[in-house]
Amino acid sequence: MSKFSKGYFTMKEADVLEYAKDVLNCFDFDAVLSCKEIGDGNLNYVFRIADEKSGKSIILKQAGPCARISEEFKVSPDRNRIESEILQLQYQLAEGFVPKVFKYDPIMNCCIMEDLSDHVIMRKALMEYKKFPLFADHITTFMARTLLLTSDVVMDHKAKKALVKNFINPELCEITEDLVYTEPFFDCSRNDVFSATREYAKRELWADETLLLETAKLKFEFMTNAQSLLHGDLHTGSIFIKEDSTKVIDPEFAFYGPAGYDVGNVIANLIFAYEHAEAALEDQQQKMDYKGWLEETIIQVMDLFVQKFMALWKEHGTERTSKYKGFDSYYLDNILRDTAAVAGCELCRRILGIAHVKDITSIENLEKRARAEKICLSIGKTFILQRGTLKSGRDFMDIVKNWEEKIK
Structure with missing residues (x-):
C-alpha cells in the first residue's frame, strides 16, 4: 500500500x-x-x-x-x-x-x-511597470460570467442552493470577516501598522464612529448575502498574466457571498499599483504614462463589467421577476455599492492588518510610503462612506485623484 x-x-x-x-x-x-x-x-x-x-x-x-x-x-x-x-x-x-x-x-x-510558468504574477508585473492592454476585457468577462451565471437570476433556485451548501467555507470566511471587516478598524494587537501611519489611522479610522458603524453593516452583509459564487480573494497576487492571457488562480476562499466582493478587490489592488507608481517612479514622464494606463484600466474594469453584466442579464436571465422593468438596474446598483465598500475595506486592511501588499511595503522612501498609506486609507474610507454614489470608473478615479491632491 x-x-x-x-x-x-x-x-x-x-x-x-x-x-x-x-x-x-x-x-x-x-x-x-x-x-x-x-x-x-x-x-x-x-x-x-x-x-x-x-x-x-x-x-x-x-x-x-x-x-x-x-x-x-x-x-x-x-x-x-x-x-x-x-x-x-x-x-x-x-x-x-x-x-x-x-x-x-x-x-x-x-x-x-x-502549469502557468509562461505567465507572471500580476502584482509583480505591475511593480515592474508592465502594461496589459487586454486585462480589463479579460477580467470583466471572467467576473460578469462567474458572478451572474451562478446567481438566482440565472440558476434554478434549488440547484443554486445546492452549490451554496457545497461551498460553505467557514474557516476561510472567518479569516475574511476578521482581517477585512473587523481588525483594521480598531487597534487590534494582531495588526501590523507602519509607525508613521499609526496616528493617522487612530485619528481618521479608529476614532470615527460613523465609519465603524458602516463597517459593522458591511460585515453582516458579507456574512448573510449568498448572492453569487465568489472567488473570494481576487487580488493581483491571484492573477497570472501575460500580454494575451489572463488566468485567475487560488480560489480557496470561494463561497456564496455578495458579488461586489470580487469586483471591489480587483479595483483596490489596481489602486495599490497606482499608488506604488506614484511613490516609486522617479521619472515624471514614465510616472504620468504608467499611471495614465492604470487609470484607464480601473475605469474600464468598472465600466466594462457593468456593460457585460447587463448584456448577460438580458441573454441568460431566467427568473421571472428578473424581467420586471428596472429590476436589473436595482440589482446592479447593489453590486456597485458593494464593490465600492469592498474596495474601501481592502484598501484599509492591506495597510493596517496582518496581510500587506508589496506594492506599498516595497516603497523604500519612508516618507513616500507613509504618504501612500495615508492616501490609500483615505480613499478606502471615502469609498465606504460614499458607496451608494459610485456608479462608474470615473467616480472611483475622481476620489483617488482628489486624495492625491489633498495629501502631500
Missing part, C-alpha cells in the same frame, strides 16, 4: 517527486522528473513538477492544516477540494480564464493543475 493512501501528511519536495511517480499518471514511464516548491502565498504549499526530457510540467498544490502566514489561523484542508471544484466550474463558465484541473486527491488534500 502506498504511503499516500494511508492518510494525510504535509509533503516536502522529495515526497512530491515520489507522489508523481507512484500516484499520478501525467508523465511518460521514462520521464526524468524534478520538483521545486514555488509557493510564496499565505496559505498553501505549491510545487512545480517537470519532466526534464519532454519539458512537460504540472503544478501540485497542497493545503496544510494551518495558514503559512500564521499558525493562529487553523484552516480546513477541505479548502483544496473547494478550490478544485470551483476551478472546474469556472472553467465551464469562463473557459480560458482559469487553469485546467487534472486531479484532486482528497486523502493528500492536493490539487494537480495546469
Whole structure:
C-alpha cells in the first residue's frame, strides 16, 4: 500500500517527486522528473513538477492544516477540494480564464493543475511597470460570467442552493470577516501598522464612529448575502498574466457571498499599483504614462463589467421577476455599492492588518510610503462612506485623484 493512501501528511519536495511517480499518471514511464516548491502565498504549499526530457510540467498544490502566514489561523484542508471544484466550474463558465484541473486527491488534500510558468504574477508585473492592454476585457468577462451565471437570476433556485451548501467555507470566511471587516478598524494587537501611519489611522479610522458603524453593516452583509459564487480573494497576487492571457488562480476562499466582493478587490489592488507608481517612479514622464494606463484600466474594469453584466442579464436571465422593468438596474446598483465598500475595506486592511501588499511595503522612501498609506486609507474610507454614489470608473478615479491632491 502506498504511503499516500494511508492518510494525510504535509509533503516536502522529495515526497512530491515520489507522489508523481507512484500516484499520478501525467508523465511518460521514462520521464526524468524534478520538483521545486514555488509557493510564496499565505496559505498553501505549491510545487512545480517537470519532466526534464519532454519539458512537460504540472503544478501540485497542497493545503496544510494551518495558514503559512500564521499558525493562529487553523484552516480546513477541505479548502483544496473547494478550490478544485470551483476551478472546474469556472472553467465551464469562463473557459480560458482559469487553469485546467487534472486531479484532486482528497486523502493528500492536493490539487494537480495546469502549469502557468509562461505567465507572471500580476502584482509583480505591475511593480515592474508592465502594461496589459487586454486585462480589463479579460477580467470583466471572467467576473460578469462567474458572478451572474451562478446567481438566482440565472440558476434554478434549488440547484443554486445546492452549490451554496457545497461551498460553505467557514474557516476561510472567518479569516475574511476578521482581517477585512473587523481588525483594521480598531487597534487590534494582531495588526501590523507602519509607525508613521499609526496616528493617522487612530485619528481618521479608529476614532470615527460613523465609519465603524458602516463597517459593522458591511460585515453582516458579507456574512448573510449568498448572492453569487465568489472567488473570494481576487487580488493581483491571484492573477497570472501575460500580454494575451489572463488566468485567475487560488480560489480557496470561494463561497456564496455578495458579488461586489470580487469586483471591489480587483479595483483596490489596481489602486495599490497606482499608488506604488506614484511613490516609486522617479521619472515624471514614465510616472504620468504608467499611471495614465492604470487609470484607464480601473475605469474600464468598472465600466466594462457593468456593460457585460447587463448584456448577460438580458441573454441568460431566467427568473421571472428578473424581467420586471428596472429590476436589473436595482440589482446592479447593489453590486456597485458593494464593490465600492469592498474596495474601501481592502484598501484599509492591506495597510493596517496582518496581510500587506508589496506594492506599498516595497516603497523604500519612508516618507513616500507613509504618504501612500495615508492616501490609500483615505480613499478606502471615502469609498465606504460614499458607496451608494459610485456608479462608474470615473467616480472611483475622481476620489483617488482628489486624495492625491489633498495629501502631500
